[in-house]
Amino acid sequence: MKKLLVVIKRHAVAAYYIGVFAISWGAALVMFGPGAFLGGTQVSVLDASPLQFVAFLAGPAIAGIGMVALVQGRVDLHDLRSRLLTWRVGIRWYMVALLTAPLLSIATLFALSQVSPAFLPRILTVSDKIGLLVIAFAVGIVVPLFEETGWTGFAIPQLRTRYGILTTGLIAGLLWGAWHLPLFAGSAASAQAIPAPVYLAVLLFSWLLPYRVLMVWVYDHTKSLLVMMLMHLSIDVGVVLVPSSGSAAVAATYDLVLGAALWAVVAWVTLGGRVPVDRRSHQVLPA
Numbered sequence: 001m002k003k004l005l006v007v008i009k010r011h012a013v014a015a016y017y018i019g020v021f022a023i024s025w026g027a028a029l030v031m032f033g034p035g036a037f038l039g040g041t042q043v044s045v046l047d048a049s050p051l052q053f054v055a056f057l058a059g060p061a062i063a064g065i066g067m068v069a070l071v072q073g074r075v076d077l078h079d080l081r082s083r084l085l086t087w088r089v090g091i092r093w094y095m096v097a098l099l100t101a102p103l104l105s106i107a108t109l110f111a112l113s114q115v116s117p118a119f120l121p122r123i124l125t126v127s128d129k130i131g132l133l134v135i136a137f138a139v140g141i142v143v144p145l146f147e148e149t150g151w152t153g154f155a156i157p158q159l160r161t162r163y164g165i166l167t168t169g170l171i172a173g174l175l176w177g178a179w180h181l182p183l184f185a186g187s188a189a190s191a192q193a194i195p196a197p198v199y200l201a202v203l204l205f206s207w208l209l210p211y212r213v214l215m216v217w218v219y220d221h222t223k224s225l226l227v228m229m230l231m232h233l234s235i236d237v238g239v240v241l242v243p244s245s246g247s248a249a250v251a252a253t254y255d256l257v258l259g260a261a262l263w264a265v266v267a268w269v270t271l272g273g274r275v276p277v278d279r280r281s282h283q284v285l286p287a
Contacts (some may be wrong), residue, residue, distance in 0.1 A: 002077035009071050009182045013158045017066045017175055020150060024059030028182035031055065036182040037187075056182065057146035063151025073285035074114040080153050080225070089222040097218055097231035100265070101211065106237045114140050118245035119254060136240040151176065152219055152228040165220055166270055169213030176212050177204035202252045206259035210266045211235060 008015045028036040068076050068198050112119035126132050151172060159168040181204065188200035219228050243250045 005070070008067075011153060012067060012071050012153070016063050016150070016155055018065035019066065020059040020179065022059075023062055024056050024179060025182060027052075027055040027058070029053040032182070035186075037185055054142070054146070057143060059179075060148075060150030061146045062150075063152040067154050080149075083223060083225040084149075084151070085226065086222070086224040087226055088238060089224050089227055093222050093224075093227060096235050097227050098213065099233070101235040102241075104261045105241045106267070108254060108261060109243070111239060111252060112257060113245075116250075118250045119243045120249060121241045122244040123240045132240055135263070136237045139239065140177050140233040140237040143217065143236050144229040148229045148232055152215070152225055156216055156219060159217070160220070165216050166213060166266075169266075170209065172216065173209035173212030175203070177208040180204055180208070187248075187251075191252075194248050194252060199239060199248055199252060200233060202255050206255040207262055210259060210262035213266050214269070 063079070065077075099108050102169055109119055123129055123132060156168060156172060159171060161181075163171065181200075184200060184203045188196040188203060191199040194202075215228060215231055218231060243254050245251075
């Protein structure tokens with residue numbers, strides 16, 4: 001047992017992600033069968049029951065809290081709570097966290113809607129707008145709480161001890177995208193105009209990857225788990241803005257253009273641009 005604990009501590013990040021995929025993918029396999037990964041079953045926010053979706057979401061949080069307790073002990077469990085309650089990080093960082101995704105999504109949809117009405121946001125085309133907004137905000141509140149407790153609560157700080165912001169974001173982003181496979185495999189299998197592997201790669205990595213790099217950048221300046229949950233919330237609520245058309249080509253085009261816009265922001269940040277902040281914005285004050 002001691003030898004196993006030594007191995008886990010030595011390879012903490014790898015052990016964490018193994019735990020995440022084992023819990024989440026295991027839950028998807030039990031609930032939906034192999035079709036959840038092979039495209040035989042449609043698994044999505046709208047198709048899964050709330051209990052089923054929470055079971056899938058539990059992976060990052062359970063693995064994150066478990067690894068903090070197992071590898072780092074009660075002191076870092078207290079630190080995890082402290083980072084969750086850290087809110088005095090500067091108003092500009094809240095603006096970056098809450099507005100980056102919505103503004104880029106709106107700009108993307110506006111530009112594409114000039115080409116085709118298929119890119120009109122779903123919120124403008126559905127009859128039950130209130131119901132759609134309720135679903136969007138419910139997802140936006142629940143999903144970040146479960147996911148970021150693990151992604152940013154444990155994995156990101158661990159990766160940052162070894163890698164820079166960009167490399168950390170790329171590693172975490174690739175694994176973040178891959179984790180979503182059971183949610184999108186069904187959609188990829190039903191995409192007639194686009195080969196399933198290509199469509200799946202677009203769904204999983206086109207915008208999730210650059211957005212995670214930006215999240216790591218913001219976290220590096222704030223050390224606030226709360227801000228990361230809000231930044232995650234802003235992209236999840238943006239689900240209501242995706243094109244209303246069910247066409248795979250429309251969805252893929254939107255994702256690719258949004259991803260390109262996010263990569264442009266990543267390039268600006270990487271090349272030395274930064275949000276103008278005062279010195280206090282760099283100071284993480286106790287909650």
